[in-house]
Amino acid sequence: KNEVEQSPQNLTAQEGEFITINCSYSVGISALHWLQQHPGGGIVSLFMLSSGKKKHGRLIATINIQEKHSSLHITASHPRDSAVYICAAASNTGNQFYFGTGTSLTVIP
Amino acid sequence: NAGVTQTPKFRILKIGQSMTLQCTQDMNHNYMYWYRQDPGMGLKLIYYSVGAGITDKGEVPNGYNVSRSTTEDFPLRLELAAPSQTSVYFCASSKQGAWGNTIYFGEGSWLTVV
Numbered sequence: 402k403n404e405v406e407q408s409p410q411n412l413t414a415q416e417g418e419f420i421t422i423n424c425s426y427s428v429g430i431s432a433l434h435w436l437q438q439h440p441g442g443g444i445v446s447l448f449m450l451s452s453g454k455k456k457h458g459r460l461i462a463t464i465n466i467q468e469k470h471s472s473l474h475i476t477a478s479h480p481r482d483s484a485v486y487i488c489a490a491a492s493n494t495g496n497q498f499y500f501g502t503g504t505s506l507t508v509i510p
Numbered sequence: 511n512a513g514v515t516q517t518p519k520f521r522i523l524k525i526g527q528s529m530t531l532q533c534t535q536d537m538n539h540n541y542m543y544w545y546r547q548d549p550g551m552g553l554k555l556i557y558y559s560v561g562a563g564i565t566d567k568g569e570v571p572n573g574y575n576v577s578r579s580t581t582e583d584f585p586l587r588l589e590l591a592a593p594s595q596t597s598v599y600f601c602a603s604s605k606q607g608a609w610g611n612t613i614y615f616g617e618g619s620w621l622t623v624v
Contacts, residue, residue, distance in 0.1 A: 432608070443616060489613070494608075496541075498553075
């Protein structure tokens, strides 16, 4: 069983739709990260959160520590949002990150 | 800002050959990591380092070696390449490990072993 589970694995949306990607984790964490990976490109950090909610532009990340669950929302989705979104749990032992398998998002014009 | 720089971007190796993936960061981060990413799988930790002179194995260390002689550099050595090592490799760094720190990734190195 993976320490971090994401759903859905693949997601296709029409431009303008509201998108939600879910992440559940089973390890103790110090923080939960959301990362973005474009095809053929590197990985960039979108959010790091340990409680509540964070917002950056059209992206919103939330976390429920009691339920060990986080969500990434994209409002008014755009084709440039097409990427793989990866959830990563930073272990509370300090040394390691545990990664989900990613959600591949395609936004169609 | 350079951040994390890894080279080469692409490489084709023959079975049994050896090579080194280079990784450099200019953020004075103590923690550095090497991950591999296989299709449909999450990033798997190969080796990590908590500072110069200190390295430790991750989940999938077999067939790899690392060294950390300076804070900036964390090269990954593949000895006797095998087809199972065909993957995308990412170097990453963070200031003080996973505790409330952003993790920064390199652009990735696509390695094919034939």
